[in-house]
Amino acid sequence: MSKKRIAVLGIILEANVFAPVTRRVDFENYQLLQGEELRAVVGYLGLSDVGDWEIVPILVTAAESGGPLDHDDYLSFIDDIEQRLREAGPVDGVFIYGHGAGRTTALDDMDGDYFARVRAIVGPQIPIVAELDLHANLSDEMVAAADILVGYRTNPHVDQVARAKECAEHLQRLLLGEKATVAYQRLPLVTAQVAQLTAPDKPYGELMVYAEELMEREEVANVTLLSGFSFGDTPYNGFAICVTTWDDQDAATSLCDDLAQKAWGMRQRFVASPNTIADAVELEKAAAANGAAAPRVYADIADNPGGGGRGNTIHLLKAFAEAGIRNVMAGVYFDPALVERAVEAGEGATFDAVFNAEEQNALSGKWATPVRVDHLFEGQFVGKAEINEGMNVRLGPSAVLSVNDGEVKIVVCTLRHQVLSPEYFEVAGLDVRTANAVIVKSRGHFRAAFEPIADTSQVHEVDGPGLTTADISSIEWTSLPRPVYPIDPVEHWQTASVARSTVVAA
Ligand SMILES: [Zn+2]
Numbered sequence: 001m002s003k004k005r006i007a008v009l010g011i012i013l014e015a016n017v018f019a020p021v022t023r024r025v026d027f028e029n030y031q032l033l034q035g036e037e038l039r040a041v042v043g044y045l046g047l048s049d050v051g052d053w054e055i056v057p058i059l060v061t062a063a064e065s066g067g068p069l070d071h072d073d074y075l076s077f078i079d080d081i082e083q084r085l086r087e088a089g090p091v092d093g094v095f096i097y098g099h100g101a102g103r104t105t106a107l108d109d110m111d112g113d114y115f116a117r118v119r120a121i122v123g124p125q126i127p128i129v130a131e132l133d134l135h136a137n138l139s140d141e142m143v144a145a146a147d148i149l150v151g152y153r154t155n156p157h158v159d160q161v162a163r164a165k166e167c168a169e170h171l172q173r174l175l176l177g178e179k180a181t182v183a184y185q186r187l188p189l190v191t192a193q194v195a196q197l198t199a200p201d202k203p204y205g206e207l208m209v210y211a212e213e214l215m216e217r218e219e220v221a222n223v224t225l226l227s228g229f230s231f232g233d234t235p236y237n238g239f240a241i242c243v244t245t246w247d248d249q250d251a252a253t254s255l256c257d258d259l260a261q262k263a264w265g266m267r268q269r270f271v272a273s274p275n276t277i278a279d280a281v282e283l284e285k286a287a288a289a290n291g292a293a294a295p296r297v298y299a300d301i302a303d304n305p306g307g308g309g310r311g312n313t314i315h316l317l318k319a320f321a322e323a324g325i326r327n328v329m330a331g332v333y334f335d336p337a338l339v340e341r342a343v344e345a346g347e348g349a350t351f352d353a354v355f356n357a358e359e360q361n362a363l364s365g366k367w368a369t370p371v372r373v374d375h376l377f378e379g380q381f382v383g384k385a386e387i388n389e390g391m392n393v394r395l396g397p398s399a400v401l402s403v404n405d406g407e408v409k410i411v412v413c414t415l416r417h418q419v420l421s422p423e424y425f426e427v428a429g430l431d432v433r434t435a436n437a438v439i440v441k442s443r444g445h446f447r448a449a450f451e452p453i454a455d456t457s458q459v460h461e462v463d464g465p466g467l468t469t470a471d472i473s474s475i476e477w478t479s480l481p482r483p484v485y486p487i488d489p490v491e492h493w494q495t496a497s498v499a500r501s502t503v504v505a506a
Contacts, residue, residue: 007093011074014232016467027063046165099135115142116144130167133151134198189239220251237484284436297440301466306443317439327437332412334414337357351371374409379428398412
């Protein structure tokens with residue numbers, strides 16, 4: 001018997017509608033896997049450990065979170081995918097290594113669009129299983145096009161590999177002819193980005209524990225709980241629940257309703273009130289005065305490149321520098337023009353820097369200050385931390401600039417990136433363990449690798465101006481379904497799970 005042939009593909013973009021357009025080159029600079037390179041990643045994901053399959057590598061590509069993908073560039077990826085799928089000949093199954101919060105400049109549901117295109121090519125009988133980020137905005141099209149959707153269960157996201165294996169196990173059963181039945185619904189609930197951690201003592205963690213208990217039932221294939229990505233600003237936004245059972249529609253529907261009730265009951269716990277920049281300065285002053293455990297970590301959550309932030313707002317950094325905070329390491333700041341100036345000046349030189357001299361986004365702010373060029377380097381490494389293990393990280397030509405006689409050291413780079421681990425400083429020759437205060441351009445994913453070296457009580461979220469601010473009521477939403485908690489009062493809500501068959505038939 002010949003081996004089953006499984007096609008693997010995916011376009012991964014968490015699109016922040018308020019951020020500048022993302023282009024094909026942003027994917028090429030981040031991750032674009034085809035052919036043997038993709039086959040190697042599939043090996044790492046462990047798909048072939050589950051079934052003795054022939055992997056048909058199509059294309060998997062990802063960019064750092066940013067604005068909607070230029071639609072022509074999107075179509076260029078689609079051309080690649082469609083052509084390779086057709087050239088590959090008949091396949092027995094498809095694994096989509098996806099995200100679920102993509103937009104293009106013309107589509108508010110990029111993922112639903114390419115899922116449907118793949119379905120159209122392989123036909124209705126071929127199983128499609130898709131892995132989604134926990135921040136996916138669940139659309140009806142995505143549910144209709146895939147047999148089973150499997151969302152990450154962790155935030156910070158450290159279970160991509162486990163979920164890929166889970167997808168493979170589902171695929172195996174679908175290939176044997178079992179039938180997946182699905183119920184899903186979206187709640188009128190936008191959870192604060194910083195209230196989405198899945199530690200067991202957090203509300204999301206509690207829901208996950210419950211979901212995992214349900215998944216032990218024989219009839220339940222998967223329970224997916226998606227926080228959604230609010231800055232996508234789509235009609236599919238909102239906390240979403242998707243339950244897949246093995247040929248048991250009633251179970252899927254009742255469990256989905258049950259989970260929706262539970263999540264809605266917890267809605268007040270999904271609201272967050274992070275520190276202001278002034279709070280952070282006071283916190284650090286007090287910590288330094290009291291000799292608190294170091295390093296103290298300050299997450300610049302309003303400017304998280306992992307959520308489409310520009311990675312260059314200077315408000316928190318400038319406040320620390322102006323307050324005379326000592327022994328600070330800050331990174332990674334996206335400012336290609338500033339790196340160029342530093343390279344011209346050379347290592348050891350001082351010059352009058354202007355941060356964000358060429359940035360268009362007013363929220364980024366500008367900052368003129370004398371700096372010293374401590375170090376120039378090519379920012380490239382292969383990640384070793386659990387969150388980015390094996391990932392080829394490219395920051396491009398980069399510099400360490402210091403201000404206040406070396407008390408504040410700033411890592412500046414030319415390719416925008418969220419900080420996922422201390423490695424983003426190590427590549428610059430900086431050891432964050434020796435800092436008093438570390439400012440990270442990240443919302444929460446840094447936690448997985450920073451919390452082993454920084455006491456959790458010394459990790460602080462700081463809000464301010466930026467494309468990923470926690471102050472969601474300040475944003476001019478256009479497509480977010482209203483009313484939505486906590487922006488609006490939601491007087492009447494009742495659970496309303498949708499069975500997938502209803503959608504397909506419609
Ligand atoms: Zn995510």
